[in-house]
Amino acid sequence: MRKLLPRRRLLIEGPGAWLAAGGVALSLLMVLALLALIAGRGLAHFWPPDIEAVTLVSGERFAGQPVREQGLPGQASGSERLYRTGNRDLDGDQWRWVEVNAIDTRTTPEDLVIIERRRWGPFIGRLLRLEGPEAQWTASDGAALWRELEERMARVSQLRHERDALHNHRLEPLAEHVDDSAMSPSEEDELREIKARILALQDAMQRDHVVLESLSGQRLELSLEALIEVKRPNAMSLLAKLASWGEGVWRFLSEGPRAANTAGGVWPAIFGTVMMVLLMSVLVTPFGVLAAVYLNEVAPQGRLTRLVRIGVRNLAGVPSIVYGVFGLGVFVYGIGGSLDSLFFADELPSPTFGTGGLLWASLTLALLTLPVVIVATEEGLARIPDSQREGALALGATRSEALRRVVLPMAVPAMLTGVILAIARAAGEVAPLMLVGVAKLASQVPVDDEFPFIHLERKFMHLGYHIFDAGFHGGDVQAAMPLVYATALLLVLVIVVLNLTAILLRHTIRARHVVQAHR
Amino acid sequence: MADETSPRQAALHEVVQDIPREGRCFEIEELSVAYAGKTALSGLNLYVPRHRVTAFIGPSGCGKSTLLRAFNRLHDLNDDVDRQGRIMLEGQEIHAPEVDVADLRRRVGMVFQTPNPFPMSIYENVAFGLRLQAALPKRRRDEVIEWALESAALWDEVKHRLHDSALSLSGGQQQRLVIARTLAVQPEVLLLDEPASALDPISTLKIEELIRTLKSHLTLVLVTHNMQQAARVSDYTAFLEGGELIEYGATDTLFTNPRLARTENYITGRTDR
């Protein structure tokens, strides 16, 4: 629609040009390497590797998934290999370093299983028997054993679902109600009945057992209730492995964390990150736009305005932890404390708003990103030619009408640019959040079906903090490491998606409101 | 100074006497305007006759635009502008406290040097001023918009694409659109600040034709640096230089028989003074 003049450029030749090109190549390479590393390590985590049955020269046998190999520390030759052997309850550790020279044979028998358990991490070994009350199946039953196992595990998860529903929707509301007032006899009956049903369900979940045996010969009997997933990677076709990979990714995205954040999924953290960023955008946009409009359209353009503008620009450079301290002091202790003593006095001393939470974290980040939004909006406003303002006024518009109907709509793309920059900055911030509301493990996400549906006072999980916590605070570093990569990749993706949404929005609006070019 | 002032006043006096008092749309008395202390207009006295085209000519920077922007109080936006003197529109001082500026600007429309359509559809551009006032039923609004575009000689070119972006029009069409959107709110006066200086000859001709037809029911004030244009379309011409009114008279007289040497020099393009 409008033609662009060919850009006039300074052409540098010789070593200068090579230096400049090299700079670009280096930065590009670094970004790509970073992405490749976290994507590779993060995504590989969900691939089910074969389980090796290893016999050592000493005659000892064990089973495990090879993780990586490295040179022997302090020696010129030889190397050692790390196996994930599971069975932490039997061996005391689920990792094992083995000198490659000490290995006699390695095979991959198809009957080796890896079982994700609710406690003690994975089990690796053989499934000997499945025992039900009426019958039992052994390895010699072949496919029938596995089919039966699958059916019975599905039954357990169905029972678990029933129990959880009973617990959350019947027992808890009743217990809460009973806390407040004395129990009536009918309520007592109801409570007793629900408790009995829950116990019955739990008993039913314990009905079936499996008998397992590790390669070192130790036996283990587990109720199906304790199992999460049973896999035989050695027997899987490539397609089955791919399906298992997809399922792993999906569970990582959709489930909550387990085992002190070193296993399981990150759904609450994704949810918390997105919620916090959205709330932050909703809070920062009106304030930023109002401030920019005041600075650019209303305030007399004197020395004071210039000073304020410089101040705002410099606020963008204040370290984020400083905002965290401010948020803790002013929002959490100051405002939150007063709110508690005014409206939630009967809950005290346990704080409601007087502790970190979603609202305070979003507000703190809104404050942190306010300068970005102000600056971007102001630049957008300054780009609108005066002739547009005068055109509106000359038609009999008042100043506020000219602002509302001509200037602000034309500045919307610039505002969205500000919000995009704000999102990019806020979604990656972790330091201030640690002071104002992020949680290592939040039992409830901040949105549910309970009135008022969005619980701004709740603590929340955050991908950035999850990386920090899983990587450096969990006991099992080897187990946490791939999760750290996967979570890092996810954080990058979440930020990209949030930004793309805003960019798309800006594009749509721009197409509708073509900004007139300067002439 | 003194010996130059008196013949000029006399020259002005003659023109002023030609226009009966009821024929005066704007009356300006002792108008001075300064930007941050720098004088742009000093002690101007002049009448603008109703339903005529009055042209302001003069070298660049002589204060033509400044004068024009005083007519609809656009200077109010700029805190640095200092204005002295009186401007009467139909006998009423436009700076009087009871005058509503927005209403004044609706009565005194203005078209700028560069076309400045809003980045909206053609329809919405013309509807802009209407929407600022009491709501019209859509049928009535559509009629007004058609009439305005018709008056601005643009209707035939855009009637099938009213909802296209105004920015898709050519420069000349954009300028006529701006005129149409000004006409839509039915002003009494139309101020035109070099409306054709950014346009090609054909578009310029169209605008000039338009000016001639509009004067039947509008008072027009035209700023131009193009002497032929002033001669072609205006009934009266005022020559300004250095922020002062040098000569003002019927266009025929001023161009064929200027009273002052300064005017003649400017008209004939001689710069030696």
Ligand SMILES: Nc1ncnc2c1ncn2[C@@H]1O[C@H](COP(=O)(O)OP(=O)(O)O)[C@@H](O)[C@H]1O
């Ligand atoms: N916004 C402004 N601020 C300061 N000085 C101005 C401004 N607009 C015009 N001037 C000055 O006032 C004088 C008259 O300008 P203007 O009325 O635009 O002249 P013209 O339209 O006749 O070319 C010029 O000297 C110009 O530099």
Ligand SMILES: [Mg+2]
């Ligand atoms: Mg001018």
